[in-house]
Structure formats: structure tokens, C-alpha cells
Amino acid sequence: xxxxxxxxxxxxxxxxxxxxxxxxxxxxxxxxxxxxxxxxxxxxxxxxxxxxxxxxxxxxxxxxxxxxxxxxxxxxxxxxxxxxxxxxxxxxxxxxxxxxxxxxxxxxxxxxxxxxxxxxxxxxxxxxxxxxxxxxxxxxxxxxxxxxxxxxxxxxxxxxxxxxxxxxxxxxxxxxxxxxxxxxxxxxxxxxxxxxxxxxxxxxxxxxxxxxxxxxxxxxxxxxxxxxxxxxxxxxxxxxxxxxxxxxxxxxxxxxxxxxxxxxxxxxxxxxxxxxxxxxxxxxxxxxxxxxxxxxxxxxxxxxxxxxxxxxxxxxxxxxxxxxxxxxxxxxxxxxxxxxxxxxxxxxxxxxxxxxxxxxxx
Numbered sequence: 001x002x003x004x005x006x007x008x009x010x011x012x013x014x015x016x017x018x019x020x021x022x023x024x025x026x027x028x029x030x031x032x033x034x035x036x037x038x039x040x041x042x043x044x045x046x047x048x049x050x051x052x053x054x055x056x057x058x059x060x061x062x063x064x065x066x067x068x069x070x071x072x073x074x075x076x077x078x079x080x081x082x083x084x085x086x087x088x089x090x091x092x093x094x095x096x097x098x099x100x101x102x103x104x105x106x107x108x109x110x111x112x113x114x115x116x117x118x119x120x121x122x123x124x125x126x127x128x129x130x131x132x133x134x135x136x137x138x139x140x141x142x143x144x145x146x147x148x149x150x151x152x153x154x155x156x157x158x159x160x161x162x163x164x165x166x167x168x169x170x171x172x173x174x175x176x177x178x179x180x181x182x183x184x185x186x187x188x189x190x191x192x193x194x195x196x197x198x199x200x201x202x203x204x205x206x207x208x209x210x211x212x213x214x215x216x217x218x219x220x221x222x223x224x225x226x227x228x229x230x231x232x233x234x235x236x237x238x239x240x241x242x243x244x245x246x247x248x249x250x251x252x253x254x255x256x257x258x259x260x261x262x263x264x265x266x267x268x269x270x271x272x273x274x275x276x277x278x279x280x281x282x283x284x285x286x287x288x289x290x291x292x293x294x295x296x297x298x299x300x301x302x303x304x305x306x307x308x309x310x311x312x313x314x315x316x317x318x319x320x321x322x323x324x325x326x327x328x329x330x331x332x333x334x335x336x337x338x339x340x341x342x343x344x345x346x347x348x349x350x351x352x353x354x355x356x357x358x359x360x361x362x
Contacts, residue, residue, distance in 0.1 A: 002243075005236030012228050020206070022228030024235055031238040032174070032189060038167040040191050041198035044226040044234070045205055048153040048175030048188035052123070053080035054201045054224065055149045055171040055190055061086050061120045068108055068146075069123040070100040070132075071311040072329035077125055077151050078312050089119065090313040090323035096271060098332060099132035100124050102140060108324045109144050122148045126155035126165050127309075128338075129181070129248075129279035130268060134160045134168050149173070153188070156181055157245035157277035166191050176230075181244050181279050181343070182237035184230040245277045247343040251350065252278040255339060258354045259283065262361045264290060280341045282308060288334045290361075295337060297360045303353060308336035 008024055017023060029042040036042075045051050061067055063085030069078050071090035081088045091108050094101040105122070112119050122141055124132050141148045150169025152158075158165040166172045169192075176187035190201040203209075208221025226234075256267050264286035270276055285291040291307065298305045310333050313323035340353055 001233075002236050002240035004239055005233045008232030008235045009229060012232050017228045020225035020227045022231070024228045024231035025226055028184075028226070028231040028234040028238070029189070031235060032191070035238060035241065036164045036167050036191065038163065038193065040167050040172075040193050041195045043190045043198045043201040043205065044231055045188045045190060045201070045224045046226055047186055047224075048151075048173050048177065049076040049080060050205070050222070050224040051173035051175075051188040051190040051201075052077065052149065052151065053083050054204050054222070055173055055197075056080055056084055056086070056121060057204065058171060058197050058200050059121045059147050059149065065120040066112060066117055067121045067123060068105065068112075068119045069312065070125045070127075070151075071313045071323060071325065072098060072309055072332065073125045073127060073151070073312065074153075074309055075312065075315065075317075076153070077123055078318065081123075086120070088312070088318065088321050090311070090318070090321060090325070092311070092313075092323070092325040092327075093127075093329045093332070094133070095328055097130050097132055097274070098127050098268060098329075099130065100137060101326070101328070102133055102136035104324045104326065105137065106140050109140065109146065111324075113144070118144070119146055122146055123151055124148055124169070125151040125153075126158055128268075128282055129155045129158050129277040130270070131155065131158055131160040131165055131274045131276065138168065147171070152191075153177075154180070154279045155277060157241060159275045161273040167193070170194070171197055176234060176237070181248060181277055182234070182241050184226070184234040184237065187226050187230050187234065189226075244343045247345075248278040248281075248341060249276075251341050251345055252281040254347070254350050255281050255283070255354070258350075259357060262358065265357075265361060278341070280338045282336055282338050284332070285335050285337060291335055291337050294357055294360050297356050298353065301352075301356055303340060303356070305340065306338045308333050308338060 147170040150172035153175035205224035
């Protein structure tokens with residue numbers, strides 16, 4: 001936490017604004033809009049998953065439709081597709097950013113069209129804070145007239161060619177879950193340059209109540225709006241966002257400086273024009289065995305690390321869904337490890353982690 005979150009929370013209690021509306025909700029949305037620039041509109045919601053659900057719904061996804069989704073991601077990117085009765089088509093990553101492959105994406109689009117069912121949307125993810133290849137991915141979306149839902153849950157503070165992640169998609173989403181670069185404990189947001197989309201998100205997130213003196217509903221809504229209390233935390237967190245990004249990038253730089261010369265250890269660099277918030281510092285090891293040796297050595301010292309995301313097309317719950325894969329994400333999952341990356345790590349913490357890794361690798 002920063003220094004001002006408690007003040008916003010106390011003000012909410014003092015004025016009795018506890019519901020999912022109020023000055024903090026409005027102030028938090030305004031702060032995000034100001035930070036993202038590019039004339040976008042923000043709807044603060046209960047989670048990033050809720051934002052994806054509403055985003056797909058607003059883009060017209062329904063039962064029986066298909067949605068192209070990055071396979072190398074957390075399950076929350078894909079689960080809302082099934083909430084709507086639609087089916088995911090998973091697309092593997094490219095090796096430079098670990099994000100959705102333009103080549104495989106276009107192949108998936110073309111084959112879907114040949115089967116007579118053009119996908120309703122594309123979900124592209126800025127994984128671990130690294131921007132996806134915006135120009136290539138959005139060119140495909142425009143070529144085939146398929147809207148893009150930009151999953152920027154891990155990428156607040158990242159940018160591509162000077163433009164903030166969270167402003168590229170027809171709809172974008174943010175997450176403020178407890179593990180994100182800033183947090184509201186639980187929370188998310190839907191972002192769009194189309195005000196009608198953000199207004200629709202607020203409408204659907206508050207049970208889709210029609211404009212009437214009585215309670216009237218013409219369509220199904222959801223209880224997805226962010227509370228004024230959590231939004232107060234968010235307002236305080238926005239004031240320290242740049243500090244959090246700087247801290248995460250320092251972690252990454254420190255790891256790279258001390259580990260990059262170890263045989264078989266590699267990092268994911270930023271491509272020209274890309275700026276990553278380095279939400280998590282990740283390494284690639286020579287093999288699954290090497291990854292596990294490092295992970296278990298850290299665990300033995302009560303230090304948590306985690307394998308990279310297990311691709312969605314390998315998950316039991318999605319085993320029957322179509323996927324376009326060339327083995328990239330499977331290899332990354334097998335060899336990759338997320339190192340401790342908290343914004344409050346100090347050099348002594350990092351040195352301890354590095355020493356354990358060096359003792360295993362050397």
C-alpha cells in the first residue's frame with residue numbers, strides 16, 4: 001500500500017458511501033482515464049474476469065459462437081468465453097514476446113472462415129506485462145473485421161511506441177487483483193475509446209436496470225460494479241503506480257545483471273518500441289529438470305517461485321477445444337520460471353534468491 005489509500009477509505013466511511021457507486025468510484029475511473037490518455041472511458045468493475053465477460057457480451061459473443069484466444073495465459077482470459085456458451089479457439093505464442101502469434105492467428109482465422117464460422121472476437125494478452133505485437137495483431141483484426149479484446153490485466157504501466165497498454169483494443173480490460181502491480185484487493189476495469197461500450201458495461205454491471213421509477217429489466221444483468229471502498233484503495237494506488245512500475249523493473253534488471261551469464265539461463269528482452277512494466281521477472285532454463293531443480297531449491301528456503309502459465313490447450317477443462325499450436329508455449333511452460341517479483345523486495349532479498357539459483361546452476 002501507498003500512503004493515501006486509508007484516507008480515501010476513511011472518507012468513504014465518514015460520508016457513508018459504501019455501495020458500488022460514489023466519489024471514489026468516479027475518482028478512480030477518472031484517474032485511470034487520465035493515466036491511460038488517448039481519450040478512453042473506464043468502467044470500474046469487481047474483477048478483470050468480469051470485465052472480459054462483459055466485454056465479450058458487448059462485442060456480441062453468444063451461445064455457439066467462437067472466440068480466438070491466446071493459449072499461453074491465465075484461465076481467466078478464457079473462462080468467460082464459456083460463460084456465454086461460446087467456444088474458444090486457442091492460438092499459440094511467438095517466441096519474441098511470448099504472446100499470441102500473428103502467423104498462427106491468421107491461420108486460425110482463415111480456417112475458421114473456411115469452416116463457415118468466422119470468430120466473433122480475438123482475445124490478445126500482454127503476458128507478464130510484455131506488450132503483444134500490436135501492429136501485426138490489430139492488422140489481422142482489421143483485415144477480417146474481427147474486434148479485439150485486449151487483455152491488459154498484467155500490463156498496466158506498459159506501453160508500445162509510447163502508447164499505454166489498455167488503449168489498443170476495441171475493448172480492453174485491467175485487473176486490480178491482489179497480485180497485480182497495483183491492487184484494490186479484488187477489482188478490474190473495462191476500458192474503451194467507445195463511450196457507448198463503457199456505458200453499456202456500467203449498465204450490465206448494475207443488474208441491467210432500465211431507466212424507470214420502478215425496478216424494470218429488459219435484459220440479463222450482472223452484479224459486477226466495484227464498491228466505493230475498494231475504489232478508494234484504487235485511488236491511492238494510482239498515486240504510486242509509477243513507483244511500482246519502477247520497482248518491478250529494478251527487480252528485473254537486478255536479476256538479469258546477476259544471472260544472465262549463467263549457462264542456460266535467459267530472459268525475455270523488450271523489442272524496439274516496447275516498454276514492459278515487468279510485472280513478473282521470468283527466466284528460461286535449459287530444461288524441465290533444471291527449472292524444477294531451481295524451483296525446489298528456492299522452495300526449500302521458503303521462497304516461492306512458479307512455472308510459467310500452463311497453456312490453455314493443455315488444460316483438462318479445455319481438452320476438447322480447437323487449438324493452433326507449434327509447441328512454443330509448451331516449451332516455455334516446461335522451461336520457464338517466475339521469480340519473486342514483489343514491489344517491496346530489497347537488495348538483500350534479491351541477493352538471497354540469486355545466490356540460491358547460482359548454487360544450483362553452477
